[in-house]
Amino acid sequence: MQVDSITALDRAFELAARLGELMQATLTERGLTPARAEVLLVLRLHGRPMLQRELSHSLRCTPRHVTALIDVLESGGWVARGRHPTDRRATLVALTDQGSGAAERMDTERRAAAHSLLGDLPATALAGFVIVVDHLLGQLDAPHLPPAEA
Amino acid sequence: MQVDSITALDRAFELAARLGELMQATLTERGLTPARAEVLLVLRLHGRPMLQRELSHSLRCTPRHVTALIDVLESGGWVARGRHPTDRRATLVALTDQGSGAAERMDTERRAAAHSLLGDLPATALAGFVIVVDHLLGQLDAPHLPPAEA
DNA sequence: TATTGTTATACTCTATAACTATA
């Protein structure tokens, strides 16, 4: 198959859109949104309660937005706020059992989905895919950043 | 390189996030947003003025949202509303010179970006990439839709 | 009665700025 770079980039954008839609639909079913789900995944990855300030760094968003996210997640029973033992300004955010279970399920399902979506492809195709993706990611990290859009 | 399907899917999600960020930054520089830019591109692709109802279908969003998008694009000088010759309920949306120029520039730059980002990769890698992407898109279109998330 | 576009309302993501309590 003859493939030019424009075709490849167009496909990358289309895939991006589709994965986003699928992710959103899956999360909506269980009462989460992408931003809120990521809070749970970050907390699970960290393994221990986190300060909102730390969440702000990990999620690369503003402290104000963390407040809003935690407000909703707390009222939904996914996380709980707790006092920091020594710093009375700080708030520790911990996963509840419900939140922990949801995060674990998301991780498990991500692996299952990968196998279901890609398991029947030859290793050479997967390798070519990852080479191109990594190449793209590397170029996007570079300081000169060429423009691109939909 | 040994690549499993989880790695590949994770890379796909990361690429999706990065492309989205880049696109957004590029558009913000020229006073557009992804949703508004897509209106211009759809109008350019169509080649003639479109009813808001048609835009609603092409953009796969509600008529209400089209109203909001066109309101902003019209006040920014990107598009102009006009009367339908026979149906007085309908509104025809046309690109202005400014909007047409912007759409054309976006299209040109998309091609340039593709070459800049991918031009130095071997054709075999690009072919592998497109095979995997098309395979993923095909699976996502299938009716049984396995779940996936970030 | 069906269709086009609009007003009204709402939820989510995300940001900046000003403020409170604490360090």
Added chain:
DNA sequence: TATAGTTATAGAGTATAACAATA
């Protein structure tokens, strides 16, 4: 004075529901 989190406000994407004008 610096930091952690909050209240206040705002713009953007997106949706549903009710409604007006017209077909």
